[in-house]
Amino acid sequence: MLRPAHPSLTELELGFRKAARAGSARWPAEAARAAVAAGPARQRAVFASAGRACGRARIAAWPSWTCDDAARLLLLDVFVGVVPPCDAATLLRRLYDRGDAHERRAVLRALPYLPTAAASVALTRSLAEDALRTNDHRLVAAALGPCGYALEPAAWRQGVLKCVVLGLPLTAVTGLDDRADRELASMLDDFAREREAAGRSVPPEIAPLAALARES
Template sequence: MVATLDKIFEIIHENAIEKELVWLEEKTINAKSAQLAFVATPRFIGKRPISFELDNNQTKNWTLDRLVRVYLLLKLENINPDGFEEQINTLFDTAEINESIALYSALPLFQNPEKWLLRATDAVRSNVGDIFDSIAFGNDYPVKYFSELAWNQLVLKCIFNEKPIHQIVGLHSRANQHLADTLSDFAHERWAAGRKIPAQVWRLVTHFLTDAIIKDLEVLFLSNDLQNQIAATLVCSETDNSEAEILLNKYPLSINSEMLTWEYLENQSAICYE
């Protein structure tokens, strides 16, 4: 906890001007002033975009005021551990959008993160895009604490709302059979309606191939859509499933090796929906 606080303050110090640092130091002397400062932050701290690494080598692209708000929350926990839960619940209940984003961003950094599971899943159900994004992307809380059901709901909501699933921390480590089967069913629904799904979504079925999903992969190979063909090739080349190997040999794809990556499909995903 102390190490995280020190690291965050170091990042703030590197990006803030003297007037902002003076204000911040004045507002962290007690719990009440820190809580009030959390709300007042945008009046005294700039919204300049900053990039930094905080944990697990994840590069975060936030604004300075967002990072300062997270810092204030961690200081609040450090200053007033006994009253912290009540204070945070009050902030959640009264938060506007940017305050909510900071709160959800701070969840994995709290001393007892699992205590805030219901708050985190509330963000998944939010209809406010920025709030949902604050828990879904670049946040390792879901991968560490969500149940399989909650995890799948998060991933599926990203797919339904045309959001970039590759920005979800731990996407591959939490892949599961139920999610793969649901994606297959979703693909059938889209195909029946004459539509498609982003090709990179198929990365989630690689280790959960069933007879039905093998048939889906053949549909992708035969679709005359290069992105689908790339996805099918990648899935079949990343599994030891014998039927997938047969498909790989039956439908060889000769393209530039730089295109035969999930990263290439990530860059194409924004235009996959019609």
């Protein structure tokens, strides 16, 4: 379930129409209908072309979302609604595996909006874990957004630490107040001591985050 801090599908669609490249406001709906009729190969091609078709401008009301993110979410909302759940899950996996960083991020961001029959906890966890194995800021942030609720606690803690290491703002982590715990505090303390022993600066986010985690 998405939390109120995140936009609804309707809010994203409205924001997309205002920010999308001229002439492309209706592109997701039109492209999705044509792609559904043509089959999976066309669906993958259309998904990949969203950035070229709609641009990558930020959506004013939700600036962490770009037009290509929103367009891909709108495409997926149609795709998974007209095929059997197993086929939808296969499509989501292929779009992620074969996509570039923009496309992978869009799949990760879309998962919490899609029916769980297609975007199951197991699939969401698998894709989020894969994203956390990269050092791509876009993918790490997306993996710790709403779909991060599918991560097991140990993987989630490692993801939070990775955010600190990469210098990502912790506002990217959904549910931080709820999930921070003493084990995370211990990991952060160890990391800070290692940095200090090596004569390196300690990221300023560590102290308040570790304090929050110890209070949990």
